[in-house]
Amino acid sequence: MPPKSLYIHVPFCERKCAYCAFASAVPKKGERGLYLEALAKEFDIRLRGTRLKLETCYVGGGTPTALSPAQWNSLVATVEKHFDFAPAAEVTVEANPNSLTAEHLKIWRDWRVTRVSIGVQSFDDAELKLMGRLHDADGARRAIAAALSCGFDVGADLIFGLPRQTFRGWGLTLHEAAHRGLSHISLYQLTLEEGTPWASLDEKLLGDGYAAYRWAQWYLPRRGYAQYEVANFAVPGRESRHNANYWREGEYIGAGPAAVSYTAGLRSKNYGSLARYAKSLEEGALPIEESEELTAEKSAREAAVLALRMTEGVFAENFIKRYGEKNYRSVCSAMQKFPRALYEIDNRGIRLTKKGMRVANIIWSEII
Ligand code: SF4
Known part of the structure; x- marks a missing residue:
């Protein structure tokens, strides 16, 4: 789509x-x-x-x-x-x-x-x-x-x-x-x-x-x-x-210097310098400085971190459908290293509590 x-x-x-x-x-x-x-x-x-x-x-x-x-x-x-x-x-x-x-x-x-x-x-x-x-x-x-x-x-x-x-x-x-x-x-x-x-x-x-x-x-x-x-x-x-x-890991186009796009599993970043950005376009090329195709495992980890930014958290069923049971288990075991007061985990999925949100950076670095 x-x-x-x-x-x-x-x-x-x-x-x-x-x-x-x-x-x-x-x-x-x-x-x-x-x-x-x-x-x-x-x-x-x-x-x-x-x-x-x-x-x-x-x-x-x-x-x-x-x-x-x-x-x-x-x-x-x-x-x-x-x-x-x-x-x-x-x-x-x-x-x-x-x-x-x-x-x-x-x-x-x-x-x-x-x-x-x-x-x-x-x-x-x-x-x-x-x-x-x-x-x-x-x-x-x-x-x-x-x-x-x-x-x-x-x-x-x-x-x-x-x-x-x-x-x-x-x-x-x-x-x-x-x-x-x-x-x-x-x-x-x-x-x-x-x-x-x-x-x-x-x-x-x-x-x-x-x-x-x-x-x-x-x-x-x-x-x-x-x-x-x-x-x-x-x-x-x-x-x-x-x-x-x-x-929620939807696709998007980012336009302008330094903007990031994410489409078809590919993340790309435009040149940050306006002069370089404009020159590339002048020559008829997309102004992309770097791009990265995300592996399934990396996508899964990033998706989990992005979802945990929101209070709704990771929905187990959707996550497993898209990234598989193994990746979901791996996110769950990363979370289990933290005190239970920081997150909730149940059949619906995983979400950070208010306390968890306060130390979210530490939790994300464990998942990534
Ligand atoms: S320089 Fe100030 S106004 Fe400009 S983007 Fe940064 S914070 Fe915003």
């Missing part, structure tokens, strides 16, 4: 945040135009006239709102030229508060966008400044209100474990997020990544991530946000279908 999910990576940000190692850069003159032309070529070459019908589409980055409204019109025209959409398709766009404009929102409303995911990160001005964000808390509030007033499902990303972040400070950010009409809240723990200005920070300065995460797991469900994945909470029924497709 052809993929029904499309991810488009916009590799630009207005400024790099101090902690960020994502594939994005401040665009030089002409690079946004180059990117849009190259993206159109990627679809031409990838699809060769076939029109796929999408159930989900996600435009992320980087910062999609680093594209101007006029550039957004061009992006929309390119996508419409190549894809059809299912009647209830979920279309998500990421936005940063400082660059989100009324024009962006209008274009998205007139197009097919159903969800807007805003990079809020914190409602504390001092934390935002420290991170090098270009917005303050009021800017985040205005962006959320503007997106809500257009009728979108609105989500926010928040970061915990920041330098000198107090438990109370994190609590206030969570409290505010839970009272702003959001339907989705994603939580990320700060990690100190190589090659970023914060790479050499002393880890002792970081806020207590374990306590912050525990608090979120306790607090958000009491405000109507159910945890459905390790880092994601949503009003029931408003979970991200696009991301759930990744976790």
